[in-house]
Amino acid sequence: MSRFLIQRPLPHGGRLVERVITDKEAAKKMIKGCPSYDIKPTLHYETGVPVRNVYREIMSICYGFFSPVEGSMKQAEVERILKERRLLNEWIFPYPLVFDISEEDYKKLGVGAGDRLVLNLKGKPFAILDIEEVWRIDNPEELAHLTFGTPERNPEVVKEPFNKKHPGWVIYRSLQPVVLAGKYTIINEPKLRPPFDRFWYPPRKSREEFDRRGWRTVINHQTRNVPHVGHEFLMKCAAFTGDVEPCHGILVNAVIGVKRRGDYPDEAIVEGHEAVNKGGYIKPERHLPTIVLWDMRYGNPLESLLHGIIRQNMGCTHHMFGRDHAAVGEYYDKWATQILWTKGIPSFGFPAPPTDVPYGLDIRPQNMREFSYCPTCKEMAYSETCGHKREKLSGSFLRGMVAEGVQPPSIIMRPEVYKVIVKWWKHFGYPFCNEKYVVNKEKELEVDLEDL
Amino acid sequence: MSRFLIQRPLPHGGRLVERVITDKEAAKKMIKGCPSYDIKPTLHYETGVPVRNVYREIMSICYGFFSPVEGSMKQAEVERILKERRLLNEWIFPYPLVFDISEEDYKKLGVGAGDRLVLNLKGKPFAILDIEEVWRIDNPEELAHLTFGTPERNPEVVKEPFNKKHPGWVIYRSLQPVVLAGKYTIINEPKLRPPFDRFWYPPRKSREEFDRRGWRTVINHQTRNVPHVGHEFLMKCAAFTGDVEPCHGILVNAVIGVKRRGDYPDEAIVEGHEAVNKGGYIKPERHLPTIVLWDMRYGNPLESLLHGIIRQNMGCTHHMFGRDHAAVGEYYDKWATQILWTKGIPSFGFPAPPTDVPYGLDIRPQNMREFSYCPTCKEMAYSETCGHKREKLSGSFLRGMVAEGVQPPSIIMRPEVYKVIVKWWKHFGYPFCNEKYVVNKEKELEVDLEDL
Numbered sequence A, B: 001m002s003r004f005l006i007q008r009p010l011p012h013g014g015r016l017v018e019r020v021i022t023d024k025e026a027a028k029k030m031i032k033g034c035p036s037y038d039i040k041p042t043l044h045y046e047t048g049v050p051v052r053n054v055y056r057e058i059m060s061i062c063y064g065f066f067s068p069v070e071g072s073m074k075q076a077e078v079e080r081i082l083k084e085r086r087l088l089n090e091w092i093f094p095y096p097l098v099f100d101i102s103e104e105d106y107k108k109l110g111v112g113a114g115d116r117l118v119l120n121l122k123g124k125p126f127a128i129l130d131i132e133e134v135w136r137i138d139n140p141e142e143l144a145h146l147t148f149g150t151p152e153r154n155p156e157v158v159k160e161p162f163n164k165k166h167p168g169w170v171i172y173r174s175l176q177p178v179v180l181a182g183k184y185t186i187i188n189e190p191k192l193r194p195p196f197d198r199f200w201y202p203p204r205k206s207r208e209e210f211d212r213r214g215w216r217t218v219i220n221h222q223t224r225n226v227p228h229v230g231h232e233f234l235m236k237c238a239a240f241t242g243d244v245e246p247c248h249g250i251l252v253n254a255v256i257g258v259k260r261r262g263d264y265p266d267e268a269i270v271e272g273h274e275a276v277n278k279g280g281y282i283k284p285e286r287h288l289p290t291i292v293l294w295d296m297r298y299g300n301p302l303e304s305l306l307h308g309i310i311r312q313n314m315g316c317t318h319h320m321f322g323r324d325h326a327a328v329g330e331y332y333d334k335w336a337t338q339i340l341w342t343k344g345i346p347s348f349g350f351p352a353p354p355t356d357v358p359y360g361l362d363i364r365p366q367n368m369r370e371f372s373y374c375p376t377c378k379e380m381a382y383s384e385t386c387g388h389k390r391e392k393l394s395g396s397f398l399r400g401m402v403a404e405g406v407q408p409p410s411i412i413m414r415p416e417v418y419k420v421i422v423k424w425w426k427h428f429g430y431p432f433c434n435e436k437y438v439v440n441k442e443k444e445l446e447v448d449l450e451d452l
Helices: A024-031 A054-062 A075-084 A103-109 A140-148 A167-173 A203-213 A229-238 A266-278 A301-314 A336-342 A395-403 A415-428 A435-444 B024-031 B054-062 B075-084 B103-109 B140-148 B167-173 B203-213 B229-238 B266-278 B301-314 B336-342 B395-403 B415-428 B435-444
Strands: A036-038 A041-043 A050-053 A116-121 A124-136 A178-186 A218-223 A249-256 A287-293 A318-321 A364-367 A371-374 A379-382 B036-038 B050-052 B099-101 B116-121 B124-136 B178-186 B218-223 B249-256 B287-293 B318-321 B364-367 B371-374 B379-382
Touching: A024 A116, A024 A124, A050 A054, A050 A167, A050 A435, A054 A116, A054 A124, A054 A178, A054 A287, A075 A140, A075 A178, A103 A178, A140 A167, A203 A249, A203 A287, A203 A301, A218 A229, A218 A301, A229 A249, A229 A318, A229 A371, A229 A379, A249 A266, A249 A301, A266 A287, A266 A415, A301 A318, A301 A336, A318 A336, A336 A364, B024 B116, B024 B124, B050 B167, B050 B435, B054 B116, B054 B124, B054 B178, B054 B287, B075 B140, B075 B178, B099 B103, B103 B178, B140 B167, B203 B249, B203 B287, B203 B301, B218 B229, B218 B301, B229 B249, B229 B318, B229 B371, B229 B379, B249 B266, B249 B301, B266 B287, B266 B415, B301 B318, B301 B336, B318 B336, B336 B364
Parallel strands: A036 A116, A218 A249, A218 A318, A249 A287, A318 A364, B036 B116, B218 B249, B218 B318, B249 B287, B318 B364
Antiparallel strands: A041 A050, A116 A124, A124 A178, A371 A379, B099 B178, B116 B124, B124 B178, B371 B379
């Protein structure tokens, strides 16, 4: 066979983390006599609006999306991540992930290292946290700054100091002071609610699905958007990379989590991507929309690192990265992610790309430029190919059109995708997330639990 | 830097062959007192129509397109090529290349091993052949069969016995019996005639041009056709392969040589490709149409090997291969080229792909499926992406339309390209090569020579 063939990478860290107990009797025994705690959403430190729910991290950790992370991090691990973006076991990882509670709750619980805490979700036992260390976040604002970087410390890519306009910064700024560190184990598997259930492909299942489909090479498309035709072209064009032939599969992995007002509802996002393949624009045999539960931190290059980890764990060989990947505002250089994956960012601990450092990643970047509509080529044209005057496709303009009830032309948005927007618009009363959606979503979450 | 970055390969054989004397005084000394011979076209063994001119091989050898080949092959080398597609220096090569003359001419010349023969072209000294061996082709029909393979010997890919309907087979069948083997040296550089002069990028020059343009990764498009929009899409889509970003450059390398009736004229082919970038469909900064002089043998997988050699020598990192690459008729499996580049064809001497055998190639295949027009996607859609019912774009249908004087719709052929067809149509009196064009071309060739 050709020496150029690319094989599916091992999970990050060498093996998939899977911390899910499916034997209910065993689970009951495991939690017998243990104190319990009702998981609460993290609320904005000023406005009180939900900005995160740690249950999503527990799901992503225990199902292996975040392998090799196994739980809430100890102080030394968080400090190491903030300095060099590495776990204590050496493997690279971009963000602190902690189980944080208030001083009041901590006092009430009366737990400490060595204790097993049962975590309830929607009133049902969901997971356990085997506490190994209790530590404190003394200065959440500093933690938030260190997490995302500052223009002084990270001059290669950070252009502006982070502040409360940045939703990721707000998440870290809003953490409670007491961290219970230790491994999570899910003891009562939640059921994903429709429509999310059919997009739920945790790493073991996604790898099995790739086998079933005969996909050796798979490129990931990160999304938190209903796809317009520009996204469709990004997907189908980026997928022409591969090894000796184009990538066998295109994995869409939608980040499902806390929403901002004005975002499309998650339901429309996943079904919108599905509509692209149901509509035949990308064959269903070559296209698989899936989800991961995560409250986006919008950390551009750092977020791309997490995306690389998640998709390598899911079995992808390639990951497409565009301009302003997972960015909000202009905190980072708009090509910061591509800089990371081609040269590295020394101040974040990467003197070389994350694929070229010890204990690094094994997924290939496909760094893409931009698509916009070309009236001469009569298609979504690629900035590095088409030499004509093109019309910038602004996401805001498109949303404006949708908000006015105008169906966008099919060269901009496929009618099948627009239908999905309208379906959920009717359901929620508005095409984009409003306050009611945001609050309700954090109440209902994406899962239901049965009694244990 | 990223470990995935692909660097420009060395020429095949390790270094570029360059056998061109530019010092006229030195050249004159070199040929003083040597016998000379007027190069003649090879004529069809039955019809007498020109089917090849060895001057094109001399050009391609001496300017390094065929590195490491340096001249007309000895008997042992031809035998080795027919058995295992390797030169005597071990490097892989698909075809016998010989300087063949008639018994009558041989008798008249009275030369032998050790003699230097001056080769005249269009009445002017052009090159020298330093004869190392004289041998004979006893059975040109057998040579032709061995060159292309037979269903018995090459059951993996040869479907039908070759015969006189195959233009490559006819070339070998029509060879003269006496082979003068030895190295060629051009002693009087021909001038390419317009419009071919501006497409002339021999390997040293093409590599310098890639440097000038900052192209690290370059994908080649093989052509012997005026490009329709399907070709344009093949080029721009295949170029999304690369390493950590799409290929920097797209090299079009048109095979210029003896024509068959019904082919587009070479002038329209090169200017048609140029019109694609002048028209902005692929930016001129990213697209470079060039030529190589060669009378196509249409050897599908074997021809693809030569194409890989030529384009590696020119500095390409990638080469696109489609269905029926360089094929005529149904002699070979229509995917034979992709079989060669992904698995190898043991009976042709390739138990592994040509990139995976010792002394093999170092250029990456991009094996592509098919493009055809999709009325739903409203574009040339890729067979592995688009799930709709598409309209096969038949080259013959398009030629039929052109022959009727009907301008094809712009979604099938760009108006700028059609204009080029019309320009040369007016010049030659017919849009496709006719008998007059074929005969004239072989009289005038693509070059002019000055006095030495």
